[in-house]
Amino acid sequence: MIQKYSERSESNLLLKVINLKTNFYTESGVVNAIAGINFSLNQGDTLGIVGESGCGKTVTALSITRLIKSPPGKIESGQIILEGVDILKLSRREMRKVRGKKISMIFQEPMTSLNPIMKIGYQISEAICLHQGLSKAGALNKTVEMLHMVGIRAPDKCIFNYPHQMSGGMQQRVMIAMALSCNPRLMIADEPTTALDVTIQAQILNLMQKLQKKIGTSIILVTHNMGVVAEMAKNVIVMYAGRIMESAPVEDIFERPYHPYTIGLMESIPSLVSVKARRRLRIIPGNVPSLFNLPTGCKFSNRCAKSYSKCLQEEPPLVSVSPSHMCKCWLYV
Amino acid sequence: MKIIRKNLTMVIGILMFLGIVIVSILAPWFSPYDPLEVNLSQRLKSANAIHFCGTDFWGRDIFSRIIFGGRISLSIGIISITASMILGSYFGLIAGYYNEAKISKLIIWITDIIMSFPMIILGAIVAMTLGTGILNTMLAITIAFWPRFVRISRAAVLSVKEEVYITAAKSIGMSDFRIFRVHLLPNISSTIVVMAIIWMSDAITMEVALSFIGLGVSPPTASWGVILQDNLRYFLMEPMAVIWPCIAIAWTVQALNLIGDRFRDILDPKMR
Amino acid sequence: MSPYIIRSIIRAFVTMFIVLTLVFIIIRVGPVDPVRYMLGNYATAESYQSIRAELKLDLPLHTQYAHFLNQLLRGDLGRSYINKQSVVSQLLSVLPYTLELLVAGILIGIFMGVPSGILAALKPNSIFDHIIRLITMVGVSIPTFVSGIFLIWIFSIKLNLLPIFSVGTDNLKSRILLLILPAFSVGIWMLASITRLTRASLLDVLQKDYITTARSKGISESLVILGHALMNSLLPLITYLGISVNILLGSAVLTEIVFTRPGVGILIVDSIKTGDFEMVQSLIMLYAAIIVIVNLFVDISYSLVDPRIVHK
Numbered sequence: 001m002i003q004k005y006s007e008r009s010e011s012n013l014l015l016k017v018i019n020l021k022t023n024f025y026t027e028s029g030v031v032n033a034i035a036g037i038n039f040s041l042n043q044g045d046t047l048g049i050v051g052e053s054g055c056g057k058t059v060t061a062l063s064i065t066r067l068i069k070s071p072p073g074k075i076e077s078g079q080i081i082l083e084g085v086d087i088l089k090l091s092r093r094e095m096r097k098v099r100g101k102k103i104s105m106i107f108q109e110p111m112t113s114l115n116p117i118m119k120i121g122y123q124i125s126e127a128i129c130l131h132q133g134l135s136k137a138g139a140l141n142k143t144v145e146m147l148h149m150v151g152i153r154a155p156d157k158c159i160f161n162y163p164h165q166m167s168g169g170m171q172q173r174v175m176i177a178m179a180l181s182c183n184p185r186l187m188i189a190d191e192p193t194t195a196l197d198v199t200i201q202a203q204i205l206n207l208m209q210k211l212q213k214k215i216g217t218s219i220i221l222v223t224h225n226m227g228v229v230a231e232m233a234k235n236v237i238v239m240y241a242g243r244i245m246e247s248a249p250v251e252d253i254f255e256r257p258y259h260p261y262t263i264g265l266m267e268s269i270p271s272l273v274s275v276k277a278r279r280r281l282r283i284i285p286g287n288v289p290s291l292f293n294l295p296t297g298c299k300f301s302n303r304c305a306k307s308y309s310k311c312l313q314e315e316p317p318l319v320s321v322s323p324s325h326m327c328k329c330w331l332y333v
Numbered sequence: 334m335k336i337i338r339k340n341l342t343m344v345i346g347i348l349m350f351l352g353i354v355i356v357s358i359l360a361p362w363f364s365p366y367d368p369l370e371v372n373l374s375q376r377l378k379s380a381n382a383i384h385f386c387g388t389d390f391w392g393r394d395i396f397s398r399i400i401f402g403g404r405i406s407l408s409i410g411i412i413s414i415t416a417s418m419i420l421g422s423y424f425g426l427i428a429g430y431y432n433e434a435k436i437s438k439l440i441i442w443i444t445d446i447i448m449s450f451p452m453i454i455l456g457a458i459v460a461m462t463l464g465t466g467i468l469n470t471m472l473a474i475t476i477a478f479w480p481r482f483v484r485i486s487r488a489a490v491l492s493v494k495e496e497v498y499i500t501a502a503k504s505i506g507m508s509d510f511r512i513f514r515v516h517l518l519p520n521i522s523s524t525i526v527v528m529a530i531i532w533m534s535d536a537i538t539m540e541v542a543l544s545f546i547g548l549g550v551s552p553p554t555a556s557w558g559v560i561l562q563d564n565l566r567y568f569l570m571e572p573m574a575v576i577w578p579c580i581a582i583a584w585t586v587q588a589l590n591l592i593g594d595r596f597r598d599i600l601d602p603k604m605r
Numbered sequence: 606m607s608p609y610i611i612r613s614i615i616r617a618f619v620t621m622f623i624v625l626t627l628v629f630i631i632i633r634v635g636p637v638d639p640v641r642y643m644l645g646n647y648a649t650a651e652s653y654q655s656i657r658a659e660l661k662l663d664l665p666l667h668t669q670y671a672h673f674l675n676q677l678l679r680g681d682l683g684r685s686y687i688n689k690q691s692v693v694s695q696l697l698s699v700l701p702y703t704l705e706l707l708v709a710g711i712l713i714g715i716f717m718g719v720p721s722g723i724l725a726a727l728k729p730n731s732i733f734d735h736i737i738r739l740i741t742m743v744g745v746s747i748p749t750f751v752s753g754i755f756l757i758w759i760f761s762i763k764l765n766l767l768p769i770f771s772v773g774t775d776n777l778k779s780r781i782l783l784l785i786l787p788a789f790s791v792g793i794w795m796l797a798s799i800t801r802l803t804r805a806s807l808l809d810v811l812q813k814d815y816i817t818t819a820r821s822k823g824i825s826e827s828l829v830i831l832g833h834a835l836m837n838s839l840l841p842l843i844t845y846l847g848i849s850v851n852i853l854l855g856s857a858v859l860t861e862i863v864f865t866r867p868g869v870g871i872l873i874v875d876s877i878k879t880g881d882f883e884m885v886q887s888l889i890m891l892y893a894a895i896i897v898i899v900n901l902f903v904d905i906s907y908s909l910v911d912p913r914i915v916h917k
Contacts, residue, residue: 067820092826100823112814115833117911127822162912178822342742446624449896451855454889457877461885462631538748542859545750546874561750565863572758579751590746 014185014218015064016040020078022056022063025071031291033059035242036078038318041235043185046212046219048233048250050226050265054288056242057222061188064220065103066095083185101131104179108191110171114163120147121159124178131182146177149214150207169200173207180211188220193228205231226269230254238262241289241299244318248325258327260304298330306331340599346591353585357403364397368555377571386577389564395574398555399581405556407585409467410537413474417536418529420475421482422521426513428483429490441487444480452477452539453546460548470549474536485528489521523600531593534586541582557582613904617897624893629673632882633666692887695872703868706857709788711846714795719842721796722803727830729808737800744797749856753790753863760786787864791856795849802845806838813837840911847903851896 022034034056041047049057062068063075066087079086087098107113115123124146125139134142140159147155150173163171172192179187189208193201209232212219221232229236230250237247238261246259257263264284286303289295295302301311310330318328337344356363365383372392379387386395428440447455459473493499494517502512543549544558545565552559557578564574725737747755760766767786810816811834819833820826858870869888876884 065821067817096823096825098823099821105818105821107814107818109814113818115815115819115837116913117836118833126824130823164913175818178818446620446627449620449624449851449893450889451851451858451892453855453858454873454892457873457885458631458889461877461880461882534746541748542750542855545859546862547878548874561754565754568754568757569762572762575754576758579754583747583751586748586751587743587746590742594742 012043014041014043014045014083015220016079016081017064018079018081020060020063020080021076022059022068022073023076024073029292033073033242033291034063037237037239037242037244039237039244039247041186041218041220043218044212044216045234046221046232048229048236049220049222049239050224050229050236051239052224052288054241054291055239057239058190059242060239061105061190061220061222064186064188065099065105067105097131100127100184101182102184103186103188104182104184105188105190106172106175106179106192109195110168110175111163111195113175114171116163118162119159120161120163120166120174124159124174124181127178128181142181143177146181147174149180149211150174150177151203152177168196169203172196172200172204176204176207176211180215180217183215184217186218186220188222190222191224192221194223194225201228208232226265238265241291241294243299244326244328245300246325246327252322252325258321258325258332259300259329260306260331261300298328340595342591343595346588346595349584349588350592353403353581353588354407356400357407360397360400360404364394364400366394366397368393368398368401369553370394377567377574379571379573380577387571387573389560389574390567395560395564395577398560399557399578402555402557402560402578403581403585405467405550405554406537406540406558406582409471409474409540409550409556410533413471413540414478414529414533414536416471417475417478418482418525421479422486422525424479425483425486426490426517426521429487430494430509430513430517432491432494437487440483444483447476448480448484452535453542456539456543457546457548460543465548465551467550467554470540470543473543473549474539477539478532478536481528481532482525486521486525489524490517493517493520527593527596527600530589530596534589534593537582537589538586607908609908610905613901613908617901621894621897624897625677625890626670628886628889628893629670630666632886633669692884695884696869696887696891699867699869699872702866703857703861703870705784706787706791706860706866706868707853709784710791710795710853710856713788713792714799717792718796718799719803719839721800723807723830723835725800725804726807726811737804741797741800744793745801747793748859749790749794750859750863752793753787753860756786756790757864783864783866787860787866790860790863791853794856795853798849799842799845802842803838806841807834810834810838840907843903843907847900850899854892854895 017037017039019036019038020034021032021036024031024033037056037060039047049060051057059068059073064080064087066075068075075088078088080088082098082102087095090098114120121140121143124143125136128134128139128142129136132139132142143159144155147158152158152170152173158166158174163174166174176192192208193204196204205228208219211217219232221228223229233250235247236250236253238245238253238259240261246253246257246262253262254266257266261284264282267282268284284303285305289299289302295312297313298304298307298311298315301307304311308330316328316330316333318326319333321327321332365385370393372388374392376390376392377388378384381387384394384396386399389395389398424440428437431437450458455477456470456473459469459476463469463472499512499516502516507515540549540556541558541561544556545562547562550556550559552563560578561575564571564578568575721737725734728734767782807830811830816829816834819829824832857868858874860866861868861870862874869891873885873888873892875881876888
């Protein structure tokens with residue numbers, strides 16, 4: 001049941017996303033929410049997807065689990081290969097077997113993500129019954145185990161509670177318990193700590209790390225918070241306007257960011273150094289463009305201090321600037 | 334053009350309503366006969382060339398009665414709702430703005446009690462205590478809808494009054510009355526007007542129902558309800574005498590509902 | 606019994622009491638003198654006085670009130686002055702007819718409305734959905750007596766399928782047949798509004814985050830809709846039933862008149878016309894009692910379904 005970290009198969013590649021494109025067909029036109037992204041994730045690793053609102057990170061998360069609302073959204077093309085199987089080609093019924101069992105998700109707002117009129121115990125054991133074929137009683141026992149594992153006191157009483165009777169932090173722990181209850185290979189966390197108080201954020205992140213080591217699950221962590229990424233991720237991809245602008249291992253990205261957008265993101269984080277030095281916060285001028293009105297050429301060109309004529313004409317390709325560090329910028333081609 | 338296509342139902346409703354209103358206003362020119370004129374030689378005839386909707390038991394031309402009846406029913410409906418809207422919104426404004434004060438609780442209590450009675454019963458109580466007739470019918474309808482307007486305007490005020498600009502206005506010493514006039518009313522008026530349109534159809538229905546029972550407009554003045562009451566006795570003999578006025582009523586009510594419904598959808602912030 | 610339920614019951618009793626008292630006072634102290642109304646313009650002074658004494662209207666108000674409460678506690682609602690029968694007996698003889706009409710109307714509304722609403726919500730903006738929205742649009746607007754008249758016209762007069770008047774014997778079959786058209790007359794409006802409400806509510810719930818969570822667990826779509834979504838979307842329905850009782854009672858009155866059915870509605874209208882105030886007083890209080898009781902049931906069932914209410 002619990003995979004030992006040291007046991008790795010020949011290829012420890014868990015997930016490979018190839019040229020994923022997702023569109024939304026709205027009354028005002030077609031939105032290319034994801035315009036062809038590629039990345040991969042190894043077993044047991046954590047991938048951080050960073051970007052501001054509207055960059056497509058949540059859409060990426062939902063695309064992997066195929067939870068995109070079908071009108072108006074549509075996964076146009078690409079491949080999502082999980083343990084050798086392209087899940088985009090699975091039938092709906094087969095996909096349902098994947099969800100909850102191989103891939104699970106936790107969301108930003110725990111209060112609204114839990115069904116308000118169902119008891120916690122039922123909500124968690126529902127998935128267990130479904131995927132692991134246990135009886136109701138057996139599933140409830142497992143539920144109590146999971147609640148204990150996520151650090152909830154008196155889990156045997158908790159299973160009879162309703163979501164509104166718990167604090168935000170506890171609710172998020174319940175969501176984590178629910179997500180991990182069937183030992184998924186991949187857990188996708190969409191801004192799991194954004195809605196929580198700062199002290200609780202740290203607790204939840206700690207919990208996720210601890211459980212990851214114990215169960216051996218891989219994590220995709222979607223966030224706009226660079227600090228969270230620094231803490232949790234092994235590799236990072238930076239997204240903007242539905243495209244990957246930079247991807248690298250976490251140490252590399254913090255030590256030497258290449259893409260002007262990434263640099264801008266780093267510089268706009270207030271740090272003790274900058275506070276002490278009374279340096280003004282560097283901001284990235286302008287706003288995230290509406291996806292209906294993207295600039296031609298490089299999508300970041302209209303806000304980039306280093307853009308020149310080529311940036312405005314043609315979109316740059318994603319190139320390697322060092323082993324395992326890719327960047328999508330004409331400066332480095 | 335695109336606006337019309339998007340709101341097709343509302344446009345249809347508006348046209349339907351305008352149609353019947355214009356015909357009613359111009360009744361003296363449209364109607365071929367005097368609605369009260371009795372003609373015993375032409376009793377209960379079905380629709381023909383000289384009597385478009387036939388005649389009733391007393392030989393009166395139904396078509397004329399319907400369009401004259403429209404004047405009465407429509408004006409009762411419109412006037413009552415407008416009066417109810419003005420009075421109700423005023424009280425609702427007070428109840429909402431001074432929400433903690435005793436007056437608010439009193440107003441709410443009264444509205445709850447009035448609302449617990451079915452509209453017909455309210456109308457019946459008015460008829461019993463004050464008598465029947467056009468004015469009393471209007472009064473009954475006004476009383477019946479007053480609590481509803483109080484409720485919605487109070488709810489609207491409650492949601493608006495916490496907005497920052499109200500606090501800002503108070504902080505510069507704006508009098509309550511001015512705040513009502515300048516800030517609150519414009520913001521809640523659209524909600525209230527929408528409901529007024531929707532309830533206007535209920536108001537007209539109420540008038541018809543009351544007159545139908547005999548507790549509203551008194552015969553021989555023709556309102557749609559009175560016509561129904563007159564002709565229902567002879568339903569089996571000449572059903573169309575009842576069906577034609579029903580069509581007129583259904584037409585009007587449907588028109589108002591089409592308008593109000595779509596209007597409400599437009600104003601609802603949840604609509605994508 | 607949870608404190609919430611106890612509070613609801615107490616509130617119901619208090620409201621009932623207040624309404625009772627108000628009705629009592631208005632009839633006696635209102636602008637129209639009940640006796641004069643009853644006798645009309647041809648009353649002589651003696652008959653006026655004697656009737657007043659008989660009905661105890663010349664006693665001071667508080668004495669009348671005490672008497673009234675006394676009677677009420679004994680289960681006696683007074684006597685109709687017109688036909689000398691006790692109010693309670695007249696009421697009981699017609700109540701079943703009104704009740705069966707109301708229940709049938711509500712059942713039609715729920716059992717035809719909820720499934721239609723669900724189907725429409727599952728395929729929003731499809732042809733099916735548009736047809737349903739059109740039909741409900743008409744169904745909601747049409748006044749009850751108009752729908753009743755149309756139903757009679759189509760099914761009894763033109764198609765000769767269903768009877769309007771009693772066919773002599775009062776057996777179960779004829780009673781059911783006589784119930785069908787009036788029930789639909791009352792039920793059309795209920796059906797249309799419940800369909801709309803269910804549709805809107807379900808559409809709303811399906812957008813919520815917890816539905817996405819349920820889907821992310823790999824639960825089958827039908828279980829997501831019937832298990833997770835439906836229960837949440839039925840909550841507004843329960844409140845709505847409580848609100849609509851008021852409207853249904855009014856519809857029942859008119860439907861009974863159009864279909865010439867016996868019932869509480871006709872009873873109250875006739876009593877008002879003849880000025881039979883003891884009858885009217887009792888019937889109005891009865892209406893209020895029904896509404897208060899129904900609201901109480903709604904409150905209680907809501908608290909059972911939605912755990913958030915109880916814990917407030």
